[in-house]
Amino acid sequence: MPGRFITLEGGEGAGKSTVMERVAQWLEQKGRRVVQTREPGGTELAEKLRDILLDRNNLVLSGTAELLLMFAARAQHLDERIRPALARGDWVLCDRFTDATWAYQGGGRGLPREHIEALETLVHGDLQPDLTLLLDLPVELGLQRASNRSQADRFEGESFEFFQRVREAYLERAAAAPGRFCVIDASRKLEDVWAQIHVVLQERLVS
Numbered sequence: 216m217p218g219r220f221i222t223l224e225g226g227e228g229a230g231k232s233t234v235m236e237r238v239a240q241w242l243e244q245k246g247r248r249v250v251q252t253r254e255p256g257g258t259e260l261a262e263k264l265r266d267i268l269l270d271r272n273n274l275v276l277s278g279t280a281e282l283l284l285m286f287a288a289r290a291q292h293l294d295e296r297i298r299p300a301l302a303r304g305d306w307v308l309c310d311r312f313t314d315a316t317w318a319y320q321g322g323g324r325g326l327p328r329e330h331i332e333a334l335e336t337l338v339h340g341d342l343q344p345d346l347t348l349l350l351d352l353p354v355e356l357g358l359q360r361a362s363n364r365s366q367a368d369r370f371e372g373e374s375f376e377f378f379q380r381v382r383e384a385y386l387e388r389a390a391a392a393p394g395r396f397c398v399i400d401a402s403r404k405l406e407d408v409w410a411q412i413h414v415v416l417q418e419r420l421v422s
C-alpha cells in the first residue's frame with residue numbers, strides 16, 4: 216500500500232501538537248506505519264536550521280535569508296526523511312510544510328510570491344501533501360492560548376497584524392486547493408475538533 220503525506224497547519228495556539236498525537240495514534244490503530252515529523256526541522260541538520268530560525272536573538276536575519284533557510288531545511292528533510300518514508304509505504308504526518316511558508320513568509324512578511332513559487336518548484340515540484348488539515352481560529356484566541364507557553368520565539372514575538380495576515384494567507388491557500396485542504400474550526404473544544412478530523416481521515420484516506 217502506498218504511503219500518504221499528511222500536513223498540519225495553523226497559526227499560534229491552534230492545538231496542532233495535540234491533534235498530531237491523536238491522528239498518529241488513530242492511524243497506527245488502523246495498521247499504518249506512521250512517521251511523525253515537523254518543519255522547520257525533522258532531521259539533525261534541519262533542526263540546527265530551526266534553531267537559527269527560531270532564535271529570538273537573531274533579529275538581523277533578513278526576510279530572504281529566512282525564506283532560503285526554511286527551504287534549505289525542507290530540502291534536507293525531504294531527501295533524508297520524507298521521501299524515503301513515503302517510498303517505504305509509511306504515512307508521514309508533518310507539523311507544518313510549504314503552506315506555512317506561503318502563510319508566514321508570504322502573508323506575514325509580504326515576500327514576493329514568485330520567490331516562494333520558484334523555491335517550491337525547485338525543492339518539491341513533484342510532491343504535494345495528500346491532505347492538509349488547517350486548524351483555523353481567530354488570532355486573538357490563538358495568541359491568548361499561546362501566551363501560556365514558555366518564552367516566545369522569533370515568530371511568536373510578531374505583531375497581531377502579522378498573525379492576521381498569516382491567517383488570511385492560510386485561508387486563501389485553502390480556498391485555492393479545496394481538494395487537498397480541510398479547514399477545521401480550532402476554536403472549539405478538542406473533542407469536537409477531533410470528531411471532525413476523524414470523519415475527514417475516514418472519508419478521504421482510510422476507507
Ligand code: TMP
Pocket residue numbers: 253254255285310311312313314315316317319320370371
Ligand atoms: P511551530 O511553532 O509550529 O513549531 O513552528 C515554528 C515556527 O516557524 C512557527 O512560528 C511558524 C514558522 N514557520 C515559518 O515561518 N515558515 C515555515 O515554512 C515553517 C515550516 C514554519
